Amino acid sequence: MNAFPPPYYPTRTRTGSNSLPQTQGQESTEHVFQLKDSRRQPWATLRLFSGARSPKSLPTFYESDKINGILELDGDSSIKIITVAITGRLIAGARVDDIKTFVNVMHPIWSRSSSVPRTFSTSEGVRGSRLTGRCVWPFSLSFPCRPIFRSGEVYQLPETFGEEVTIQYELTVDISRGMFRSDDHIRTAFSYVPCSIPEPSSALRQLAYEERIPIPDPGVDVEGWKSLPAIAVHGLIAQSRPAEVQVTLSLAKPLSYTRGSVIPCFLKFSSLDVQALDVARPGDSIKLYLRRTIKYQRPSDSKFNWNEATKDVCTALWWNPPNTSGGTDRAVRYLEGEIQLPKDLKPSAKVEHFSISYTLVLYLIEMTGFRTIGTDLDRPLLSEPVRIVTMYAGGPHPISYLEHPLHMIL
Structure with missing residues (x-):
């Protein structure tokens, strides 16, 4: 996998409150x-x-x-x-x-x-x-x-x-x-x-945001990440040799994210066959989407059937992390990434007859040198429900580590 420079770490001022928007006491x-x-x-x-x-x-x-x-x-x-x-x-x-x-x-x-x-x-x-x-x-x-x-x-x-x-x-x-x-x-x-607020990030991630340094990976900040069960992807190298690649997705905790901010994410790829990692090119073979689901009932429907509409609203961008707690083991590859959330993204919601929910879905893409076996590419490898909120928690706000031009992005 090609080496890419680490992302840019922007300067941010610490913010000590969620600053709920109110018209009282302000010019309206x-x-x-x-x-x-x-x-x-x-x-x-x-x-x-x-x-x-x-x-x-x-x-x-x-x-x-x-x-x-x-x-x-x-x-x-x-x-x-x-x-x-x-x-x-x-x-x-x-x-x-x-x-x-x-x-x-x-x-x-x-x-x-x-x-x-x-x-x-x-x-x-x-x-x-x-x-x-x-x-x-x-x-x-x-x-x-x-x-x-x-x-x-x-x-x-x-x-x-x-x-x-x-x-x-x-x-x-x-x-x-x-x-x-x-x-x-x-x-x-x-x-x-509505004014919905997430729980605070881990102490180590807040410190990273405050000091404008890379956020610690799941091996360092165990409390700050939710690592989903590893998924085994089986395939053939050069159409003949069988190999297996283990894929582990980690998501920043808590699984509530403020619109207009980011969802930090981390991928780990491991295999006993190093060549499988070389030809699979993890940065090109994985797509992580934020999927919105609208569910609603028509009150005129006597059976109260639920109607459902889904839409992938944004996608993760990945880069090679500057360093990881896993060291330089050639049998393991890492990707760090984030999903940038639009400022006008509708928050999660639920009332009678209507709901807006969000799920992170990870898809595998067909690879040139690694032909998958037994994996349906039209179905996600895994999914995890998350919550989108409108306000920030107390403490420093999340930082986007992507620099515009995005030359380090895979």
Whole structure:
């Protein structure tokens, strides 16, 4: 196997907390939604304050946020009740029966009836049983981040999603009137981001990140890696001589990884036949993918069959490690690598009728000088479930050791 230079170890500043994103106490983005009369003059205005980067973007709320807003409208004696509602829905098809509501929270703003709670307002026109003049209500809603479902399970709500199925969150202001009068509504979809945090890395890996040095391999940092059972690959060298290569995959622990960061991985190849390692060229014969699986049920399906869609979202890149605890034994070869996770990768999630899960799958590729026997190349050699999260653990953040240009990558 060709020798490649070691990766670049970038300078990083230690970060001591996961720094959950919150809009409280920070400058937030104002989003304005209006209802207008026949003269194109606004008579009702909803202002929402969120963590979105632009007023033109959808309002964005994180798990730890309050949903803060202001409702302003011109008083009208026909109005009976005003409410604000938060709804989360799974949309699994075009039929109405394929829409499943998993969050529904209603907050009263004002009611003609004195028995219904009212949101505090300093406006004079809201005090009686009729709305008059300019009426203003500030409100602050708590988002039910971990609702309890009929099964009794407590779930973390999924992030806004829209591919095979849609996870949609919506805020609605309902302005209800009496009989023979039409009601009015202000609606906006919003983006929701859960705050999921991994457990800390091992002490040795954290030290490597802090000191900007290579992370210790599985032979040194036993607690920092999960080494999967070795897989025996049988084959023929030069179409005649049988040989066996043992493949061991190690994954950085814990098996929870923050999107936008990396998954460190390590491969060990061993054989009693050194020539098998030479002709097999481990760097060219292995592919490690991060596979996403979407599972969902259509509520209209009386049999509640699960639908499934899989996608390989990213691939590991490999290099020869600068040194290993295994020394220079010619009967053993090592590869160090990482999977770079996209910043917009959806986190693992599960609610009733819907889930997003991830698995690392290792495939063997057909080799020129080593013809495999008894190995189905269309099936993974092994797989391991992992979790994708949205936040960092405390301590130094994981470092990507790949340098751009990628001349050391196999």
